Amino acid sequence: MRSREEWSALGFATPSVLGLGLFTLFPVGMAVVMSFFDWPMLGDSQFIGLENFRYLFGEDPDFLASLRNTFVFTGLYVPLNIIVALGLAFWISNSRWQNLWRVLFFIPAITPMVANAVIWKLLFQLVGTEPNLLADGRTALLSVVAMSVWQGFGYNLIVFSAAINEMSPSVLEAASIDGATGPRRLFSVQLPLISPALFFATTMTVINALQVFTQPYILTAGGPGNATETLVMNVYQAGFQSRDLGLAAAAAWVLFAIILLVTAGQFLGQKRWVHYES
Amino acid sequence: MRARSVVSHVLLGAVTLVFLYPLVFAVATALKPAGETFADPGSLVGSEIRWRNFADVFQYVPFQRYILNGVLVAGVGTIVVLAASALSAYAFASLRWRGRDGVFLLFLATLMVPQEVLVVPMFILMQALGWVDSYQSLIFPWAFTAFGAFLLRQFFRSVPREMQEAARIDGAGELQIFVRIMLPLARPALGVLAVFTFINYWNSFLWPLIMINDVSARGTVPLGLQLFFGQNGNQWHLVMAASVVSILPTLLLLIALQKHLVKGIATAGLAGR
Amino acid sequence: MKAKLAAGLVLLAAATACGGGGSGTAGGARQDDGTVTLDWEMWAGSEEEKAQLDHLTQLVTQQNPKIRIKLRTAPFNAYFTKLQTEFAAGKQACIVSMQSLRLGAYADLLEPLTAPEGFAPASLEALKMDGKQLALPYDLSPMLLYYNKDAFAKAGLPEPKAGWTVADFEKAAKTLTTGGKSGFGMSFSDLHTLSLLLSYNGAKPVTDDVKLQMDSAPMVDALTWYAGLAKGKVGSVPAGSAEAGWGETQFINGNAMMAIDGSWNVGSTIKEAKFKVGLAPLPAGTSGSKTYVANSGFGVAKGCAYKDEAIKAVSVLSGKEAQAYLAGVGRGFPARTEQQAAYEDFLVKQNQDKSADVQAAMAAVKQGLDGGVPLFTTKNWDDVTKTMAQYLLQAYTGAQSPKDALTTIQQQGARGQ
Numbered sequence: 001m002r003s004r005e006e007w008s009a010l011g012f013a014t015p016s017v018l019g020l021g022l023f024t025l026f027p028v029g030m031a032v033v034m035s036f037f038d039w040p041m042l043g044d045s046q047f048i049g050l051e052n053f054r055y056l057f058g059e060d061p062d063f064l065a066s067l068r069n070t071f072v073f074t075g076l077y078v079p080l081n082i083i084v085a086l087g088l089a090f091w092i093s094n095s096r097w098q099n100l101w102r103v104l105f106f107i108p109a110i111t112p113m114v115a116n117a118v119i120w121k122l123l124f125q126l127v128g129t130e131p132n133l134l135a136d137g138r139t140a141l142l143s144v145v146a147m148s149v150w151q152g153f154g155y156n157l158i159v160f161s162a163a164i165n166e167m168s169p170s171v172l173e174a175a176s177i178d179g180a181t182g183p184r185r186l187f188s189v190q191l192p193l194i195s196p197a198l199f200f201a202t203t204m205t206v207i208n209a210l211q212v213f214t215q216p217y218i219l220t221a222g223g224p225g226n227a228t229e230t231l232v233m234n235v236y237q238a239g240f241q242s243r244d245l246g247l248a249a250a251a252a253w254v255l256f257a258i259i260l261l262v263t264a265g266q267f268l269g270q271k272r273w274v275h276y277e278s
Numbered sequence: 279m280r281a282r283s284v285v286s287h288v289l290l291g292a293v294t295l296v297f298l299y300p301l302v303f304a305v306a307t308a309l310k311p312a313g314e315t316f317a318d319p320g321s322l323v324g325s326e327i328r329w330r331n332f333a334d335v336f337q338y339v340p341f342q343r344y345i346l347n348g349v350l351v352a353g354v355g356t357i358v359v360l361a362a363s364a365l366s367a368y369a370f371a372s373l374r375w376r377g378r379d380g381v382f383l384l385f386l387a388t389l390m391v392p393q394e395v396l397v398v399p400m401f402i403l404m405q406a407l408g409w410v411d412s413y414q415s416l417i418f419p420w421a422f423t424a425f426g427a428f429l430l431r432q433f434f435r436s437v438p439r440e441m442q443e444a445a446r447i448d449g450a451g452e453l454q455i456f457v458r459i460m461l462p463l464a465r466p467a468l469g470v471l472a473v474f475t476f477i478n479y480w481n482s483f484l485w486p487l488i489m490i491n492d493v494s495a496r497g498t499v500p501l502g503l504q505l506f507f508g509q510n511g512n513q514w515h516l517v518m519a520a521s522v523v524s525i526l527p528t529l530l531l532l533i534a535l536q537k538h539l540v541k542g543i544a545t546a547g548l549a550g551r
Numbered sequence: 552m553k554a555k556l557a558a559g560l561v562l563l564a565a566a567t568a569c570g571g572g573g574s575g576t577a578g579g580a581r582q583d584d585g586t587v588t589l590d591w592e593m594w595a596g597s598e599e600e601k602a603q604l605d606h607l608t609q610l611v612t613q614q615n616p617k618i619r620i621k622l623r624t625a626p627f628n629a630y631f632t633k634l635q636t637e638f639a640a641g642k643q644a645c646i647v648s649m650q651s652l653r654l655g656a657y658a659d660l661l662e663p664l665t666a667p668e669g670f671a672p673a674s675l676e677a678l679k680m681d682g683k684q685l686a687l688p689y690d691l692s693p694m695l696l697y698y699n700k701d702a703f704a705k706a707g708l709p710e711p712k713a714g715w716t717v718a719d720f721e722k723a724a725k726t727l728t729t730g731g732k733s734g735f736g737m738s739f740s741d742l743h744t745l746s747l748l749l750s751y752n753g754a755k756p757v758t759d760d761v762k763l764q765m766d767s768a769p770m771v772d773a774l775t776w777y778a779g780l781a782k783g784k785v786g787s788v789p790a791g792s793a794e795a796g797w798g799e800t801q802f803i804n805g806n807a808m809m810a811i812d813g814s815w816n817v818g819s820t821i822k823e824a825k826f827k828v829g830l831a832p833l834p835a836g837t838s839g840s841k842t843y844v845a846n847s848g849f850g851v852a853k854g855c856a857y858k859d860e861a862i863k864a865v866s867v868l869s870g871k872e873a874q875a876y877l878a879g880v881g882r883g884f885p886a887r888t889e890q891q892a893a894y895e896d897f898l899v900k901q902n903q904d905k906s907a908d909v910q911a912a913m914a915a916v917k918q919g920l921d922g923g924v925p926l927f928t929t930k931n932w933d934d935v936t937k938t939m940a941q942y943l944l945q946a947y948t949g950a951q952s953p954k955d956a957l958t959t960i961q962q963q964g965a966r967g968q
Contacts, residue, residue: 008452009375016366017381019422023400024388030399041639042660061963091290094283103536104294107301110528112481114500115521119304122514125790126319131948134791150297155543162544211392214483223792223941224950225959232394232484239398240488241632241933242967243639252395259392313825316804338597401636410640491592491633491642492623494601504626 031249039246041239052250062222062237063251066229069141073230074209076145077152081205082198085153089160090190102158109154117218120147124219134220137227144215144228151215152208156201163197164190195274203266210259231255301525308332308519315514331519338516340494341523344502347413348527351498352479355417359475360468363426368456370427371434372442382431385424393420397488404489411491416498420478420485426471433467434460470542473535477528499524578645579857587860588619590644591849591868592637594630603880610876611867618860620646628795631656631933638852645855646864649686650847651677652741655761655930661685661850662858667866674886677925678848686850687869690883692814693919694746694842696720696834697799700827700908702727702808711831713840713918717751717776720809720834724785727808733787735780736798736807739943741936743798743811745926746843748773750833753841761927763935763968765961766954774953778946788947792940813845814916818881818898821908830912832919844923846886884916929968938963 035052039045056063092101108116124134124143133139167190175189191198213232216222222229222237231251239248303322307315308331310324317324335341369375370382400419401410409415437460445455461468483500490496503520532539579589591608595601601624608620623644625633631653637643638660649657663683666675674688696711703710706726711719724734738744748754754769764770780786787807789797802810803824811833812820821828832840849868851861867873874885878893881901885891898909929935938960946956 005373005452006375009369009373009378012365012369012373012452012456013381016362016385016422016427019362019418020385020388020424023403023419023422024391024396025384027396027399027403028388028391030402031395034399034402041635061959088293091286095287095290099536099540101290101294102540103532105297106532106539107298107525107529110477110481110532111525112483112500112503112528114481114483114503115304115524116300118503118517118521119300121791121793122307122315122518123300123303126316128319130784131788132790134793135788135944135948137945137948137950140791150300158540158543162540207392211394213394217793219793220791221793221937221940224944224948225941235394235398236484236488237937239401240636241937242931243635245398245402249398252398256392256395260390263390312823313804316806338599340598405640408642410636410642487629488636491625491637493626493629494595494624504629 031252034246034249035253037246039244039249041243041245045246048246052247053254055247056250056254060234062226062229063234065226066231066234067254069227069229070210070212070231072141073145073148073212074206076142077148077209077212078202078205080145080149081153081156082202084149085156085201086160086198088153089157089164090186093161093164098161102154102161105157106154108151113151113214114218116151117147117215120150121219135224137224140220140224140227144212144219147219148209148212148215152205156205159197159201160194163194167193192275196276199266199270199274203263206262206266207259210255210262231258304518304521304525307515308522310515312513312515315518328515331515332523335516335519335523338513339502339520341499341502341520343494344497344499345523345527347496348480348498351413351416352476354413355421355479356472356475358417358421359423359426360472362422363430363471364461364464364468365456366427367430367434368452368460371431372437372439372455372460373452385427389424389428393485397485400485401488410489411496412489413496415489416479416482416486416496420482426475429471430464430467433464437463466538466541469535469538473531473539474542477531480528578643578852578855579861581857586617586619587857588621589646589855589857589861589864591620591622591646591648591864592630592634592644593622593624593648594627595624596626600882603877603882606876607868607873610870610873611864614867615860615863618864620864641854643852643854645852645857645861646868647686647850647852648847649678649850651845651925652928653932654678654680654685655928655932657850658683658685658930660853662853662855662862664851664862664865669871669887669889671886671888671920673844673920673923673925674846674848677844677846678850686848687865688846688848688886689869689874689877690815691844691846691886691920692884693844693916693923694742694811694833695814695817695915695919696831697802697810697812697820698829698831699727699802699805699808699824700829702732702826703829710829711834713832715831715834715840717834717836721780721785724780724809725783728783728785731784732805733784733801733807734809735786736801736810737777737780737786737788737947738796738798738811739789739792739940739947740795741928741932741939742813742843742845742926744777744939744943746841747811747833748777749843749924750841750922751776751836753836753838757927757929761929761968763929763961763964765935765964766957770957771954774943774946774957778943778949778953781947781949786947789944792944795940814919815883817884817912817916818901821898821912822901827908828912829908830915832915832922840918840922842919842923843926844920845926848886929964931964931967934967935960935964 036047036049037045038048092098095101124132133143175185180189211232212230216228216230216233220228222233235248235251238244238251306322309327311326311328314324370378404410404415441459442455445459486498486501490501493501503524579587581587593604595604604622608622611618611620658680664687666684666687670688671691674691675684678686678688698711708723708726727734745756751773752769754773756765756770758764781788787801798810799812801807803820833842849865851858851865855861871887871890874887874890875893878885878890879897881897884894895913899906942956942959945951946953
């Protein structure tokens with residue numbers, strides 16, 4: 001016999017549970033199944049075991065490159081984003097117009113990515129190097145990183161800036177009495193104090209970076225060569241241009257596995273450097 | 279000390295100007311006459327200031343339609359997200375039931391699944407539901423995220439349990455407690471969730487790109503922007519004008535709600551502790 | 552509580568219902584009074600283009616009061632990706648617009664039609680597959696050389712004309728490369744690039760039995776020459792793999808003095824350019840001037856429940872009146888021979904002060920059609936054009952040899968052709 005409270009709970013939770021089941025859990029399971037099938041967009045599908053994964057890692061001309069590019073992008077984008085956001089957050093922390101700066105730097109982060117990318121595309125054209133920065137395999141990915149940092153760091157800036165404002169004045173004071181100044185103060189007092197925010201921001205930024213799509217799609221279309229192909233572009237290309245949904249599902253699973261591994265690694269590693277106030 | 283502050287602010291202003299240059303450049307190019315985009319790239323002002331370009335955007339493509347579609351999809355989406363999140367958050371935060379923590383953990387686990395993993399099976403699901411190329415395909419698949427439930431649960435938990443107990447003793451049902459007590463208290467959190475949900479829907483690109491076939495009827499703003507890369511060569515002055523137009527709504531939202539937004543991000547960011 | 556839940560369910564149910572498309576099957580519906588509404592899928596960019604298409608839908612209803620057409624449009628560069636998701640979802644329109652280059656992927660999805668009299672044979676040929684007429688054409692467009700007359704005059708160069716050779720073209724391109732401007736706007740788009748390679752030495756990317764041969768010796772030779780234009784900025788190299796339409800955009804903005812583009816842009820280019828626009832057949836290589844002819848038309852999707860009505864509608868959409876109208880608004884060079892004169896009239900009227908340009912342009916179009924052949928393509932042409940964008944660019948910037956670039960395109964394209 002369920003209590004009145006239990007019946008109510010059932011009512012309150014049902015819409016979300018149903019929605020999440022239908023639109024998240026079911027597709028996740030479906031994606032597993034599909035990745036073992038030859039599943040063309042038109043026509044019958046057929047079980048092929050691990051063939052999709054074998055193709056991705058063995059034959060696909062772009063998959064390994066897109067894996068490499070995604071890692072390079074993440075490896076450059078995340079540190080740059082965090083450093084720029086952190087540096088500016090400390091810089092504006094003493095300013096009387098802190099809120100103004102926060103809002104200004106936040107603008108590109110909430111405006112449509114397509115618009116931002118299109119604007120940068122024209123800028124790159126007008127810079128007019130020979131060959132264009134977006135047409136040169138050595139600089140194309142770097143250009144995509146530059147545009148992405150510009151558009152994305154505003155979010156972390158706000159997270160850091162809030163954390164800095166909440167640093168406990170008594171701890172800072174104690175530190176300055178101990179004679180901690182400059183870099184020593186920064187590394188041994190301030191950064192540990194905001195390490196939870198740093199951890200949160202890094203984790204989220206890594207997850208976002210691994211899913212990069214719109215910027216290279218608009219700026220470089222994956223070229224030149226496969227210099228800017230990313231994992232999600234690979235998923236989109238395999239599924240919706242080459243019409244091979246099974247292959248796309250397999251590629252998506254590789255992405256998911258990487259995200260899980262990296263995030264798990266971050267959570268395991270956080271004990272070493274993240275200090276939570278008790 | 280004072281002089282240092284002035285220098286710091288001047289430098290900060292300079293950095294901000296450099297940072298905002300792409301947006302300034304977009305506005306400037308949008309106001310140049312056709313064919314002058316490449317004429318003198320260094321100069322921000324063309325031979326005349328053509329406000330007409332902005333009107334031309336709306337003539338060239340049905341941009342008002344894309345804006346309307348965007349508002350419809352983002353608006354309905356936001357309402358569904360708020361309703362579903364608030365209801366389940368209440369169940370997780372204020373009610374006792376068997377399996378609650380297990381279900382909540384499952385909710386949190388789904389936060390890890392990136393949208394890109396879901397697009398392929400979601401496409402099949404939309405096919406099965408007959409939803410390909412429809413508004414509801416843009417709204418519902420992403421309306422049941424665990425993020426909102428998580429955020430609001432934290433908020434509801436901070437409400438003293440005595441308040442609810444007292445109401446129960448007075449004979450109030452759970453729905454009454456939810457509507458009369460909890461929702462009004464959660465207004466700031468709901469507001470933040472609403473704004474971010476709206477912006478996410480508004481800016482979304484990959485999913486509408488896959489889902490919407492009749493762009494002229496059901497296209498959203500990011501899809502509409504793509505229209506300018508047509509068969510007739512790129513009309514850069516119009517592309518820039520359209521980009522500026524697409525940036526404006528979110529920019530206005532930001533200016534109007536900046537305090538809440540900043541506070542919302544800060545709370546979400548500090549929720550880690 | 553219950554009310555809210557119920558409201559949610561009703562919302563979901565309603566959403567499902569309006570997504571299902573009512574009582575009709577894919578691509579069309581019959582009303583109680585016997586009127587059939589057919590969906591028509593077409594690419595369109597601007598509102599102006601869409602208004603022209605709307606006019607055609609009215610023509611259909613005027614001539615067949617029981618048929619209504621519902622137009623849906625997507626931009627050209629997304630159209631074919633979307634078309635296949637529609638076929639996959641069973642939501643394809645009854646009437647499907649088709650470009651000759653993309654026919655390969657849709658050969659099994661379109662009803663064979665019978666072509667009436669009055670079409671230029673080349674326009675029908677390009678929309679045939681295995682002897683079946685899969686769509687009825689509305690236009691016929693050769694690729695042409697667009698050139699900046701003012702720049703030629705200023706440099707004292709003779710203007711391109713029929714019989715102009717590849718050597719003349721190269722010399723002109725070099726002479727016109729001054730002051731940061733390029734003589735020629737390069738491209739990696741299929742028609743724009745491949746037509747010049749064809750004219751250079753007859754190189755074909757696809758064999759007669761529709762197999763990819765990107766890395767064949769003539770292709771390598773031709774691309775080596777084409778990529779060589781990038782030296783010293785004689786050819787303006789696209790600024791990235793996302794820059795489809797680079798050559799013609801550079802041309803119209805006055806940054807490149809020549810470009811290859813389809814005749815469908817004659818009207819808009821003459822109108823928008825700030826200089827005098829000249830047109831000529833492609834420069835003649837070892838076996839004379841050649842070019843690709845591309846055209847588009849309307850087909851009927853297999854599985855359309857109102858096939859007879861759809862065929863009637865297509866015959867109106869590609870009929871005399873429709874083509875006279877499209878020619879009259881400058882949409883393209885008509886596939887029906889009788890209506891072709893109307894297109895010239897339109898251009899002359901549009902460009903009162905440039906009528907000599909227009910007449911010369913029309914002569915070029917007709918010459919282009921004489922040397923023109925259709926470009927038949929493989930089923931996975933979308934994939935091929937994507938790799939062309941990525942790897943031809945590598946050859947232009949010198950990052951890869953033309954042979955390596957073509958080998959990569961061949962290898963990637965061979966799968967799934």
